[in-house]
Amino acid sequence: MLTTQTVLPKLAVLLQDPTVHYWEKKALLTAQTSLKNQVNSKIVLERLEVELRPLALRNNLTANMADFYLQLTGNPAGQMEFNYDIHYQKDPPFQERAIFSGGCFWCLVEPFDRRTGVKAVISGYIGGTAPHPSYEQVSHDHTGYVEAVEIIYDSRLIKYQDILQTYWQLIDPTDASGQFDDRGDHYRPVIFYTDQHQLQLAEADKHRMEQSNHYKAPIVVGIEAATKFWPAENYHQNFYQKFKARYRRLERTRKQVLLFQHLRGRLRALFKGPHK
Structure with missing residues (x-):
């Protein structure tokens, strides 16, 4: 009180x-x-x-x-106060970070947060140059920033390839103008690599997606070097835990679209086969 x-x-x-x-x-x-x-x-x-x-x-x-x-x-x-300490601390051995954008960051947290080996998932902003961006600034679509998540994980328990696989299942990789109901450049899908190993794996995965014949439209997910990641305000952290009903409505819409898209992709691959 x-x-x-x-x-x-x-x-x-x-x-x-x-x-x-x-x-x-x-x-x-x-x-x-x-x-x-x-x-x-x-x-x-x-x-x-x-x-x-x-x-x-x-x-x-x-x-x-x-x-x-x-x-x-x-x-x-x-x-519910989010503990940002792990973001600012130096990574100990076997701790690594992966950064992805793909629509509203509210819907990207839970699927990674529930993976064994993931220590924290932080909503935030990346890709722009102005310091200390706010949600209001980023949502106006003129900052160069995108809404993204930083996934901090123990590489002994989960590999970057596994995290990449989860990411591809959460997005529409053919939509460069946003994701699902989230429209605008600050919602574009991007894999932000932190080292050359991540770059190689991301490029190989994207090439594999392009050759799979799973999608009719081109794969447009960007692969960019990670710049400074700015954690978002406390209100936006762990949204799925704070506002369960609102989150489930958003999640339901995304899952319905993805279910239809993946079913259509499997049928395309079945009848046309992969590219030679």
């Missing part, structure tokens, strides 16, 4: 946050002033919740504000 003592530091941080919109800050500033003037905190926070509710219901709050709104309304998801 938020009180004057616990909420004032949160308001101060959000008011200094460059990703928080002006109209969100206006509501926060009003609440901050009232609390400092010792207005009853229950009344102040209820007013703030009412003011933010229309944006929250339309999923139009900025990421850090959305996290705060979850806390404001007592939603358990608001208490």
